[in-house]
Amino acid sequence: MEIEVDLLTKEQAKAELQRLVPALAAADIAYHQKDSPEISDAEYDALKRRYLAIEARFPDLKHEDSPSQKVGAPVASGFSKVKHAVAMMSLGNAFDDEDVFEFDDRIRKFLNIPAGKSLSYTAEPKIDGLSLSLRYESGRLVQAATRGDGETGENVTENALTVRDIPKEISGAPEVLEVRGEVYMSHDDFAQLNVDQLANEDKLFANPRNAAAGSLRQLDSGITKTRALHFFAYAWGELSAPLATTQAAAIDHLTEFGFSTNPLTKTCVNTGELLEHFRDIEAKRALLGYDIDGVVYKVNDLGLQERLGYRTNTPRWAIAHKFPAEMASTVIEDIEIQVGRTGALSPVARLKPVTVGGVVVSNATLHNEDYIAGRDSNGQPIREGRDIRIGDWVTVYRAGDVIPKVKDVDISRRAKDSKPYEFPKKCPECGSDAIREEGEAVSRCTGGLICPAQAVEKLKHFVSRTAFNIEGLGAKQVETFYADGWVQEPADIFTLPVRYGDGSLQQLKNREGWGAKSAEKLFSAIKERQNIPLNRLIFGLGIRHVGESSAMTLARHYGSWPNFSSAMENARDHSGADWDALNAIDGVGAVMAAALVDYFHQEQTRAALDRLVQHLRIETVRPPSVEGSKVVGKTIVFTGTLEKVTRAEAKAKAESLGAKVSGSVSAKTDIVVAGPGAGSKRKKAEELGVEVLSEDEWISLIA
DNA sequence: GAGCCTCGAGTTCC
DNA sequence: CTCGAGGCTC
Structure with a gap:
């Protein structure tokens, strides 16, 4: 008789995983390679479910070749998936000097460092390539993974081994060292590659970054080997021992280990020096021989980095100062309305295709009615109040070098007979009324699920990667399945195999792009996601x-x-x-x-x-199991002046330990941390018999 | 009640 | 990536 996963001790769980991994691996091989399953599907599913449940409860026991890392994927992308031990985050952006000052202010506020006191940063060019995480164990490169969504990337180890700048072995490094950096291609090598591509009648790459990405993601590492890829190291992930106490010293160590690091990396003692270095790099930009799109600033002191910590998707201690975006002129050929899953009507400009920053752009978002009219949500004029009309000549740029946006309208080239764009009052997809609520910027279709656009978009959301993540059922498939009446709502997805059984397999097989394998895969992916x-x-x-x-x-x-x-x-x-x-x-x-x-x-x-x-x-989902934390699930109130850390920092720390931070003392409060000057809250806590700690007592409690 | 911060929703291109 | 809205803090 099996013990409930929830009741397993860690030791039992460990033993069981050791039993399950080889069992599942053997079953996998029997199924996929020998084509002769040795256990039934139901038995296999049960094993796998149990494995995943145990792993979900004890994530730190995750086995290196865990079956959870192998779910689906290999066929679709050709690469196995790798969960990063430490997430690869993106960076916040600064677009002008003001943003850089605000960055510095925010950090000083958070750490309570007065404006007069020095705070140093590193500054280095932001390479326009693709990020890669290299894992070294005992000095040997054991795994290379792309960034992916930051949590999970693709295993491109074979290909990384062919990149000359990436050491296969290093010495003097910690037992476990994950080095992070950027893979890129130089202008010269990019030009040569396209010459070769042309000669071989292969498709051309639009820019060096795409060429680097395309080269690193080759299924045949023999091809990657022929591509001139380079690598700059600039950061790290998991470490078995700290590299240094400052960012600059850590980078120096990476250099000593044999990595290329960017020669324009500099330590600056204030924002003035940061901006000076920014302009210096900007001036050298064209001569570097490779693409960069800005300069990255990082707090130099690693202890401070740790105190600053992370917001949901970005570190608080770093920012990317971007170069101004490239502009291009083109004509708006049409304005179309898209309907989102919430019924929101979003206008999109169809542009005469134009190259901006190395990419051909043919669409640009227009956000909403006000944006087209030349107003922001407060009624303040944007583009000096110039509205956007079909037929207008406009300047476009790629915001953050990604999303095309309309910057301004050239009124002098506007046709005499042009008329302001009229935002529709009906949903273009279903004809229902579109209503813009008082005080809101967006108009919404009132059709609800009657509206096919909303129904499809809701389904797409349901199957999306961050929701049910059903492999083999992407946006495209959802659209056809909806159009065919196969799937009208989420429940239909799960009855699909039942309703159609082998018949649907037959139907799927007859469709373009579907074979027996992919159909079976889809059905098993659906089955798998019944556990959610x-x-x-x-x-x-x-x-x-x-x-x-x-x-x-x-x-x-x-x-x-x-x-x-x-x-x-x-x-x-x-x-x-x-x-x-x-x-x-x-x-x-x-x-x-x-x-x-x-x-x-x-x-x-x-x-x-x-x-x-x-x-x-x-x-079932449990709160984060914060190992060794004494404050999990406790409600904490901070009051009075904190002397060692700022309020924001204390709150972030408490929350990272699984505590809830509240503003007022009540019977539900577990701990009140009272600094000097604490008044009524301290009194109330004492009346209610709530534990009151000094800041020092609090720090030793969470140490 | 104003002002910050974070999150949600929508978007493009490869 | 951006904008707007919701939630929270001051």
């Missing part, structure tokens, strides 16, 4: 105002589906204990609470939900 973590389910429903992050908050708070759904039902009148509890969750306000509760209460959405959940086994 609560947070992914909540997010996948696509309830307005409930995104990935809020879904996680809710899942952690309620833990299980029965808990969550009954609370939503009980709160249906927007009152009562469950309603109050919902509103009391940190990050949930009245708007989100109403959206959630109404979703469960409204007949249509509720019925679709009931149809869906009967196919699912919803996995």
Whole structure:
């Protein structure tokens, strides 16, 4: 008899994983390579489910060749997936000097460093290539992974081994060292490559970055080897021992290990020096021989970096100062309206194709009605109030070097008979009224699920990578399946194999792009996702105002589906204990609470939900298991003046240890941390018998 | 009630 | 990546 996963001790879990990994591997080989399964699908599924459940509960026991790392993928992308031990984050951006000053101010505020006191940074060119994480164990390169979405990348080890700048072995480094940097191609090598491509009648690369990315992601590492790729190291991920105490010294160590590091890396003692170095690099830009798109600034002291920590997607201690974007002129040929999953009507400009920053751009977002009219949401003029019309000549650029945007309109070239663009009052997809609520910027189609555009977009969201992530069922497939009447709502996805059985396999096979293999894969992917973590389910429903992050908050708070759904039902009148509890969750306000509760209460959405959940086994979610933390789940109130750290820092730290930080003392408060000057809150805490700690006591508690 | 910060939703191109 | 809106802090 198996023990419930939830009741396993860590030792038991470890032993069981050791048993499950080879069993699953053997079954995999038997199934895929010998084509003769040795265990039934049901048995295999049960093993795998148990494996994943154990792994989910004890993430640090994750086995190197865990089956969870092999789910789907290999055939679709050709590369296996790699979960980064330390996430590869993106950077915040600065577009002008003012943004750089604000960056410095923010950091000083957070760390409580007065303006007079020196705070040094490193500054280095931001290479326009693709980031790569190299893992060294005992000095040997064991794995190279692309950034991917930051959490999970692709395993490109074979290809990385062919890049000359990447050492295969290093000495003097910590036992485990993940080196991060940028793979890029020089202008000369890029030009030569395109000459060769032309000679071989292969397609040309648009720019060096695409060429580098294309070269590194070759399935045949023999091809990668012929491409002149280079690598600059500038950061690190997992480390078994610290490299240094400052960013600059750590980079020096990377150089000593044998990595190329950028020669224009400089330590600056203030923002003035940062900007000076920025202009210096900008002046040298054209002579470097490789593409850069800005300069990266990082707080030099690694201890301070650690204190600053991370926001959801970016570190607080670094920023990318971008060069001004390249501009181009073109004509707006048409303005079309797209309908999103929430019914939002978004205008998109169809442009006469034009090259901007090495890429041909033919569409640009126009955001909303006001943006076209030349106003921002406060009615303030943008583009000096010039509106955008079909037929206008406009300047476009790629915001952050990615998203095309319309910068300005050339009124002098406007046709005499041109008329202002009239924003539609009806949904172009279903003809329902489009309503713009008072005080809102977007118009929304009122058709709900009657509107095919909304229905399809909701389905796309449901299957998307961050929601149900059903391999083999992407946006394209959802569109055809919807058009064919196969899938109208999420529940239909799970009845697909049942309703059509082998017949649907036959139908799928007859479709273009579908073979027996991919059809089987799709059905097994669907089956696999009948086990779904609560947070992914909540997010996948696509309830307005409930995104990935809020879904996680809710899942952690309620833990299980029965808990969550009954609370939503009980709160249906927007009152009562469950309603109050919902509103009391940190990050949930009245708007989100109403959206959630109404979703469960409204007949249509509720019925679709009931149809869906009967196919699912919803996995419980627990708050982050913060090993050794003594404050998990505790509610902390900080009051008075904190002397060692700032308020923001204390809050971030407490939350990272699984505590909830609140502003006022109540019976639910567990600990009040009181600095000098604490008054009424301290008194109230004492009255309520809540534990009161000094700042020093708090620090030793969490040490 | 204003002002910050974070998140959600929508978007492009390879 | 950007903008707008929601949530929280001051």
